[in-house]
Amino acid sequence: MFSWTRLTERQIRKAEAEGKLSGLAGEGKPLPDRPGDAMIDPGDAVGFRMMAEAGALPEELKLKAQLDAVRASWQAAEDPAEKMRLMAQLADVQMRYEIARDARKKFLR
Numbered sequence: 001m002f003s004w005t006r007l008t009e010r011q012i013r014k015a016e017a018e019g020k021l022s023g024l025a026g027e028g029k030p031l032p033d034r035p036g037d038a039m040i041d042p043g044d045a046v047g048f049r050m051m052a053e054a055g056a057l058p059e060e061l062k063l064k065a066q067l068d069a070v071r072a073s074w075q076a077a078e079d080p081a082e083k084m085r086l087m088a089q090l091a092d093v094q095m096r097y098e099i100a101r102d103a104r105k106k107f108l109r
Contacts, residue, residue, distance in 0.1 A: 044104075060104055063097040 015021050048061055070093055074086040 058100075058104070060097065060100040063093060063100055067093045067097050 012021075048058065051057060052061070067090070070086060070090045074083060074090055077083045077086055
């Protein structure tokens with residue numbers, strides 16, 4: 001039976017033996033703290049990170065950042081009318097985020 005784990009390990013060991021994994025940026029340093037990654041599948045996080053480094057962010061991540069910003073504004077707001085307006089905006093952005101996330105999951109199935 002074919003094993004992706006075995007194939008991956010073999011490729012990593014081969015790259016190590018050829019010295020391709022030496023001298024990389026950030027070598028020996030801990031990975032950066034990415035609090036948003038806790039809610040994203042690790043495989044998706046790798047793909048998102050590669051796209052971000054290439055300058056192409058998926059709509060889902062743009063909406064996640066917008067959602068975090070609106071949520072922070074809502075928490076900081078003191079005026080009841082402003083809180084209601086931000087709550088409506090929060091619901092709208094949350095809905096669009098969920099739609100984008102579901103579309104990605106459906107596409108990957």
